[in-house]
Amino acid sequence: MKGTIAVLPGDGIGPEIMASAVRVLDAINKKYHHTFETRDGVTGGVAYDKFGVHLPEETVEMCKKADAILFGAVGGPVSDQESPRWKDAEKNVILGLRKKFNLFANLRPLKVWPGTEIFSPLKPDIIAGMDVLIVRELIAGLYFGPMRRYEVDGEITAEETSRYTWKEIASVVRIAFVAAQKRRKRLTVVDKANVLETSRLWRDVARSLHTEFPGVEMDFMFVDNAAQQLVRSPASFDVIATDNMFGDILSDLGGAVVGSLGLVPSASINDKKFGLYEPAHGSAPDIAGKNIANPTAQILSLAMLLRHTYDLDKESGAIEGAVLSAWKAGKKTKDLAAKGEASLSTQEFTSCVIERLK
Ligand code: IPM
Ligand code: MG
Secondary structure (H helix, E strand, O other): OEEEEEEEEEOOOHHHHHHHHHHHHHHHHHHHOOEEEEEEOOOHHHHHHHHOOOOOHHHHHHHHOOOEEEEEEOOOOHHHOOOOOOOOHHHHHHHHHHHHOOOOEEEEEEEOOOOOHHHOOOOHHHHOOOEEEEEEEOOOHHHOOOEEEEEEOOEEEEEEOOOOOHHHHHHHHHHHHHHHHHOOOEEEEEEOOOOOHHHHHHHHHHHHHHOOOOOOEEEEEEHHHHHHHHHHOHHHOOEEEEOHHHHHHHHHHHHHHHOOHHHOEEEEEOOOOOEEEEEOOOOOHHHOOOOOOOOHHHHHHHHHHHHHOOOOHHHHHHHHHHHHHHHHOOOOEOOOOOOOOOOEOHHHHHHHHHHHHO
């Protein structure tokens, strides 16, 4: 198969872990006789230095010509968020791309592979069998409603609005139902319907769509309880559908439960098989350039890209299998190694994955 993938490494550890994913793509090209090509684009701080903006038109145009975007990470150090180079970098790039390409659904698989229970801070018997897919709405809600800051009687006040249409909710809940149908056939809609009107609308939409998916068992859960259950009994969930803000928080919580955000890939997709595939973690400037970052989430994001955009289940499964086999052989980057245990560099771990692909 032929194809063009836009590669946006971004800032911090982005370029290092992207180099790993591109090496894995080369190995897939060779092994399965594909000719996937990559085109590099700049975003974030690097783009700011060159073009004075975080998401240059050149990069967007290049992405439009590609089948999918493989994205690294953007953003600067926490201590330097106010400098123009970094101010709003993540918002401008990530939210910008999500909106421009209508990437309304975000899929974050939180899976504890057999044998990797020890990566989790939870007890092995609690974590065993965890395999959750969070389907998060991505281009509406609190993130994209009107926001402003103003003064009332000399008091500085800020506000934003969470707004959802029936259609916006239905498109993402449908994706969650379809995913559940192919998995363990359970969907949990997470909301705050005891307080919020948007959540009540989510419930109405979900009940209405449920009639099309009678084989899927559906329930509702308040978000505070869902956070608790994700820690107490993570293996009890199959698919979770939720709004933009709740999904943001629960997916980081889920990443921590799995063991490290460095393990969690994600796909942000539209209705045309186009997607932006990125690690769920950020640019980690504190460890950038040291060749110690865990490239797993980036490599697994490539696996998601091959599966969702190109329908290449076999290739995608081979990458996942190779990562798992590397872990089982005790090959780990520093974030996963126990105190005093030996660890591999980013590129050494990547080589171990590639060896297992051949
Ligand atoms: C994520 C990130 C982004 C979000 C930030 C960087 C804007 O946390 O993808 O989860 O909040 O969506
Ligand atoms: Mg987040």
